[in-house]
Amino acid sequence: MAATFRGTTPEPPDVRPRLTVLSGPSGVGKSTVVAHMRKEHPEVWLSVSATTRKPRPGEQHGVHYFFVTDEEMDKLIANGELLEWAEFAGNRYGTPRAAVLERLENGEPVLLEIDLQGARQVRESMSDSRLVFLAPPSWEELVRRLTGRGTEPPEVIERRLDAARTELAAEPEFDVTLVNTSVEDVARELLALMDVV
Numbered sequence: 678m679a680a681t682f683r684g685t686t687p688e689p690p691d692v693r694p695r696l697t698v699l700s701g702p703s704g705v706g707k708s709t710v711v712a713h714m715r716k717e718h719p720e721v722w723l724s725v726s727a728t729t730r731k732p733r734p735g736e737q738h739g740v741h742y743f744f745v746t747d748e749e750m751d752k753l754i755a756n757g758e759l760l761e762w763a764e765f766a767g768n769r770y771g772t773p774r775a776a777v778l779e780r781l782e783n784g785e786p787v788l789l790e791i792d793l794q795g796a797r798q799v800r801e802s803m804s805d806s807r808l809v810f811l812a813p814p815s816w817e818e819l820v821r822r823l824t825g826r827g828t829e830p831p832e833v834i835e836r837r838l839d840a841a842r843t844e845l846a847a848e849p850e851f852d853v854t855l856v857n858t859s860v861e862d863v864a865r866e867l868l869a870l871m872d873v874v
């Protein structure tokens with residue numbers, strides 16, 4: 678486990694946090710790690726976000742995201758239905774509040790995969806949450822992964838890399854950093870942090 682952790686492994690908190698936030702720059706591998714983890718541990722509940730982004734090939738409404746219009750997103754925000762929301766690289770994203778609170782009330786492990794702005798909002802509103810930063814092994818590898826995924830045109834990749842500079846500088850704000858060198862190792866470490874294994 679020590680191979681992937683950076684910095685000091687935190688002391689266990691007095692009360693086990695049940696809400697885990699996974700954040701990190703676009704393309705670092707958040708979705709890949711979460712998918713790997715949930716293949717063997719489907720009991721880890723991942724919040725499905727709402728977004729104004731258009732679906733990528735293969736993405737399904739209600740599975741990967743709730744794909745909404747700008748007007749629908751306006752309403753979700755105005756009605757207080759989002760636990761947090763942010764604009765990221767030209768699109769808006771938000772976490773539906775009710776589903777998260779319901780799972781937490783049932784004592785289920787809950788995972789959010791969101792950007793830095795959202796992570797900061799959750800830290801303010803849910804003080805017992807644990808914030809995990811997923812870091813790339815290097816800047817060059819991050820660029821390679823984001824470009825190699827082939828889902829965004831060059832100008833969107835540039836916007837995401839601009840955001841990545843800010844996100845990487847915010848690493849010290851997080852409780853734990855995991856370096857995504859190996860998907861299997863990070864998935865195992867995340868499960869351990871969530872007390873799932």
Ligand SMILES: Nc1ncnc2c1ncn2[C@@H]1O[C@H](COP(=O)(O)OP(=O)(O)OP(=O)(O)O)[C@@H](O)[C@H]1O
Nearest residue numbers: 702703704705706707708709822826857858859860
């Ligand atoms: N440890 C790894 N080694 C090599 N490639 C990886 C690793 N983890 C993820 N990848 C690859 O990097 C690319 C980006 O991964 P992924 O889409 O999971 O990133 P993400 O952080 O969820 O991005 P976004 O925030 O844009 O949604 C994918 O092509 C994925 O296969």
Ligand SMILES: Nc1nc2c(ncn2[C@@H]2O[C@H](COP(=O)(O)O)[C@@H](O)[C@H]2O)c(=O)[nH]1
Nearest residue numbers: 703726762763765770771772790791792795
């Ligand atoms: N603040 C929030 N950020 C979110 C949410 N859902 C996803 N995200 C983050 O947005 C970027 C881009 O995602 P992509 O699917 O378009 O590549 C990435 O960092 C996600 O983690 C959310 O509900 N709130």
